[in-house]
Amino acid sequence: MIRVRGLSKSFNGQKVLDAIDFDVATGEIVAVLGPSGTGKSVLLLHLIGLMTPDSGEVDIDGVQVSRLPEHALLKFRRNVGYLFQDSALYDFMTVEENLAFPLREHGGLKAAEIKSKVREFLEMVDMADAGMKYPSQLSGGMRKRAALARAMVTGSKVLLCDEPTSGLDPIRSRDISFLIKGLSKKLGCTTVITTHDVKNAFRCADRAMVLHEGRIVIDGVEQKLRASTDPFVKEFLE
Amino acid sequence: MFIVTPIRNGVASLGRGACFLGDVFVCVLRGRVRWGEVFKQVFEQGVRSLVIVMLASFASGAVLAMQGRVMMERFGAKEFIAQLVALSLVRELSPVFTALVFSGKSGAGMAAELGTMSVNSQIMATRTMGVDPVEFLVVPRILACLIVLPILVVMSELVGILGGYMIGVHEANVPSIYYVNQTIQCLGFVDFFTGFVKVFFFAILIGWTCSYKGFFTTGGSLGVGRYTTEAVAMCYVGVIVSNTILTKIILTFWGS
Ligand SMILES: Nc1ncnc2c1ncn2[C@@H]1O[C@H](COP(=O)(O)OP(=O)(O)OP(=O)(O)O)[C@@H](O)[C@H]1O
Ligand SMILES: [Mg+2]
Numbered sequence: 002m003i004r005v006r007g008l009s010k011s012f013n014g015q016k017v018l019d020a021i022d023f024d025v026a027t028g029e030i031v032a033v034l035g036p037s038g039t040g041k042s043v044l045l046l047h048l049i050g051l052m053t054p055d056s057g058e059v060d061i062d063g064v065q066v067s068r069l070p071e072h073a074l075l076k077f078r079r080n081v082g083y084l085f086q087d088s089a090l091y092d093f094m095t096v097e098e099n100l101a102f103p104l105r106e107h108g109g110l111k112a113a114e115i116k117s118k119v120r121e122f123l124e125m126v127d128m129a130d131a132g133m134k135y136p137s138q139l140s141g142g143m144r145k146r147a148a149l150a151r152a153m154v155t156g157s158k159v160l161l162c163d164e165p166t167s168g169l170d171p172i173r174s175r176d177i178s179f180l181i182k183g184l185s186k187k188l189g190c191t192t193v194i195t196t197h198d199v200k201n202a203f204r205c206a207d208r209a210m211v212l213h214e215g216r217i218v219i220d221g222v223e224q225k226l227r228a229s230t231d232p233f234v235k236e237f238l239e
Numbered sequence: 240m241f242i243v244t245p246i247r248n249g250v251a252s253l254g255r256g257a258c259f260l261g262d263v264f265v266c267v268l269r270g271r272v273r274w275g276e277v278f279k280q281v282f283e284q285g286v287r288s289l290v291i292v293m294l295a296s297f298a299s300g301a302v303l304a305m306q307g308r309v310m311m312e313r314f315g316a317k318e319f320i321a322q323l324v325a326l327s328l329v330r331e332l333s334p335v336f337t338a339l340v341f342s343g344k345s346g347a348g349m350a351a352e353l354g355t356m357s358v359n360s361q362i363m364a365t366r367t368m369g370v371d372p373v374e375f376l377v378v379p380r381i382l383a384c385l386i387v388l389p390i391l392v393v394m395s396e397l398v399g400i401l402g403g404y405m406i407g408v409h410e411a412n413v414p415s416i417y418y419v420n421q422t423i424q425c426l427g428f429v430d431f432f433t434g435f436v437k438v439f440f441f442a443i444l445i446g447w448t449c450s451y452k453g454f455f456t457t458g459g460s461l462g463v464g465r466y467t468t469e470a471v472a473m474c475y476v477g478v479i480v481s482n483t484i485l486t487k488i489i490l491t492f493w494g495s
Contacts, residue, residue, distance in 0.1 A: 049367055079369035089364035092355070103368040155368075 002027050003048065003159070003191060008057035009215075010043055017043050019215030020057065027062075027158075030185055030192040032206035034199060036237065039212050041195035042086060045161050048193065049081055050074040061159060079107050082152030082190070084162040088144040090136040096123070096147045097132040103155050122150040125184060142173040146180070153184055160190040166198045178204040199238055211237060259373075259451050266371070266378045273379055280383030284345040288391060292340050296328075296395035299336060300402025303327055307403075308411040320411055321421035324403030329426060330434045333395040335482050338441040341388055342474035346449040349380050350470040353453025354463040362454065377450045384446035385439065392438045433489045440485060441478055448473050 003025040010018040017040035025031045035041050046052040047059055050066045059066040064077055090099045100119040104110055110118070123129050126146040136144055145165060152160060165181055166174035182205035185192045196202050202209055203223045210220040211234050219226055219234050226238060266272070307323040353376060356362050365372040400422060407413045452470035456462050 046363075051363055051366060075366070075369045075371060077369075078367050081367070083364070083367035085360045085364055085367075087360055089360035091361055091364075092359070093352075103370075106368060106370050 002060075002062055003193065004058075004060040005048075006058045006060075008044070008047060008059065009055045010040070010047065010052065011055055016215050018047070018054075021212075021215075021217055023210060023217060023220060025191055025193060027191050028186075028189050029208065030182060030194065030206045032202035032209040033193060033195045033212055034197065034202055034209055034237065035195075035212035036197055040215065041197075041212060042163050044212070045083075045163050045193065045195055048161055049078055049083055079103075079155065080157050081159045081161060082155065082157035084145075084149050084152045084160070084165055086163040086167060088136070088141075088148040090144060090148055090151065092136050095133050095135055096128065096139070099136070099147065100151050100154050103151065107155055118154060122154045123147075126150045126180060142169050142177070145169065145173075145177055149177070149181065149184070153188065153190070156188065158188075158190055160185055160192040162192065162194045164196055165194060166196060166201045174198060174201050175204065178202075181205050213237075255455075256447070256451050259377075259454070260447050262373045263378055263381055263447070266374050267382070271371075271374045271378070272382065273375065276375065276379035277382045277386070280379045281386050284341075284349070284380075284383050284387045285390070287348055288341050288344040288387070289394075291344055292337050292391050292395055293398050295336055295340050296333060296399040297402040299332060300324055300328060300399030300404075301406050303332070303399075304403040304406035304411070308406070317411055318413060318417065318421065320403070320407045320413060321418045322425040324407065325400055325422045325426055326430060328399040328403070329396050330430050331486070333399055334392050334434045334438050334441065335478065337392045337395045338388065338438070338445065338478045339475060341384075341391060341441075342445050342449070342471055342478065345384070345387070346445045346474050347467055347471050349446070350449040350453040350456075350467040351463055353377075353380075353450055354456035354466050355460075357454060357456040358459050358462055372454075377454060380450050381443065381446035384442040388442040388445070389435070389438050392435065429493050433493050436489065437482060437485050440481065444477050444481065445474050448477060 005021055005023050008018050008021040009016070021044070033041050033044060043052060047054055048061065048066065050069060054067050057067070061081070066074070066077065069077060090096070091102070094102065097119050100122060101115050104115045104118060119132070120129070123132050126149055128143060128146055128150065131139060131143060131147070136147070139147065149162070149165070162181060165177050169177065178201040181192070181194065184190075194202065194206060208220070208222055209226055210217045211226070212218075213233050218231055219229050226234060229235060303324045304320055307320045308317065311317050311319050311323065353362075356376070362372045362376065365375055404418055407418050408415045449470045452466045452473070456466040458465065
């Protein structure tokens, strides 16, 4: 369960988030839509405590993220998977090592268990034969899938995906959208996706919100958004 | 105000830099050191700088001997070439030269690596996986500097002396045994020590500057280039200026 209340953030006097409220129920997939530069990434970074809000609160499964000190945040983040817009795989590690890294850090698993888990997740994202490659040897779509596997491999119950389809062709975008939906439902994750790709957002999300000028202008299922008369929403969904 | 702003910015960034170094020390004091990573870095930094440091040392030892021969012959004291070469290298030149070359090679590499990781969100990603990036990425690099640089300096001193020997013996015709004996006799522990203490200071300075600049790089690949260049320039200035101050202090205590 993710609960956001009155979340505000400004940079140099420019208000990026303006008293945002929303909830995401456990096991639900929600898409945050909005054009480039509206603060979608900023919103996600607040959810995982990589940015501190000017005011407002973020509560994830009962943890007050915005109030935790850094060392507690490090612990808390182990329960959250985060897919970065630019994948952010370690480029000095192979794909397998990238996946094994969080598992090894969180401890409690034997080398053989880590190995089989890494295999399992690489197969899930259809990357089983690319495990020995370095991120620089992969295409953008493969990097995204590997990064998705890394975000989920620790079994986090919360998954945050920043622009999972940006920079991918329509087919890859569709594939990764269904992949996120499938994995997230299978593993029972509470998922937030940010994107400006409306079509793929509805492919995987149960519900969507549109972020505009720091506020959520509409929040609901696809039909509700499509039926909206708000000029910005209409134009954006076109 | 044209002068106040740069000063204020300078003080602010020095403050941030000090906090960063503080975090590093806290990590080390708490024993949160990943020795596996440290040794990986030792290997990487060592390999990066080794050849060029050896080349520079051999050449500077040789040049010292060439110039020394000319100078010493003026006073009819050719046999003192060995002392000139050994003392200059061990007391001053090897530590400073090696630190400069190391900044340009390993330091730049470190800043560029961390800078790339920063602009590609890899440092943030480290945090999202619940790992402290200072512990995982910075502490090993700075500790590796502390291990590699002293080793390089000792090697540089030996190779430099060898360079001087080649010229002294083969060009200035100082007898080989005599040259070696002179070198060994003239070098006291205090000569080695006064040069060597500086190295640890340089190592921290270089590791700190380069990892700090890299860690906080912004602005894409352009930013990586800019921050890396800045880091190396700061190391050069830092090494040269701090060397003057350190030398003054050291000579005050162990001067005679
Ligand atoms: N660390 C920061 N410092 C200053 N301003 C920032 C910072 N991060 C984001 N911003 C500003 O916040 C605004 C929103 O940025 P954000 O990256 O969240 O956009 P976005 O919706 O994710 O866009 P995109 O779809 O291109 O990823 C931008 O105007 C950006 O300039
Ligand atoms: Mg973004």
